Amino acid sequence: MMRLAFKMHLNEGQKEEYKKRHDEIWPELKTLLKDAGVSEYSIFLDEETNTLFAFQKVSNKGGSQDLGQTEIVKKWWDFMADIMKTNPDNSPVTIPLEEVFYME
Numbered sequence: 001m002m003r004l005a006f007k008m009h010l011n012e013g014q015k016e017e018y019k020k021r022h023d024e025i026w027p028e029l030k031t032l033l034k035d036a037g038v039s040e041y042s043i044f045l046d047e048e049t050n051t052l053f054a055f056q057k058v059s060n061k062g063g064s065q066d067l068g069q070t071e072i073v074k075k076w077w078d079f080m081a082d083i084m085k086t087n088p089d090n091s092p093v094t095i096p097l098e099e100v101f102y103m104e
């Protein structure tokens with residue numbers, strides 16, 4: 001099992017909308033993530049900087065950000081593009097984070 005972490009940026013004033021959309025995550029997207037080996041996925045918000053911190057446990061080397069070729073993920077990216085910083089293809093701008101400590 002691997003642990004992945006990355007950060008993203010939420011647009012100002014979009015906390016409630018971001019939370020609402022994730023509270024109502026599409027069942028087919030959740031199934032895709034689980035089928036791809038993502039067993040845990042948490043996202044935290046630093047409200048001072050609007051930085052989102054994401055953490056995933058994955059059973060292979062790739063995480064959610066490696067599913068961008070699927071139609072459902074492309075639709076999710078399009079759905080989320082108005083409330084967060086994105087790349088030209090509407091994928092969220094993500095910055096991988098290096099794990100420097102882990103305690104089991």
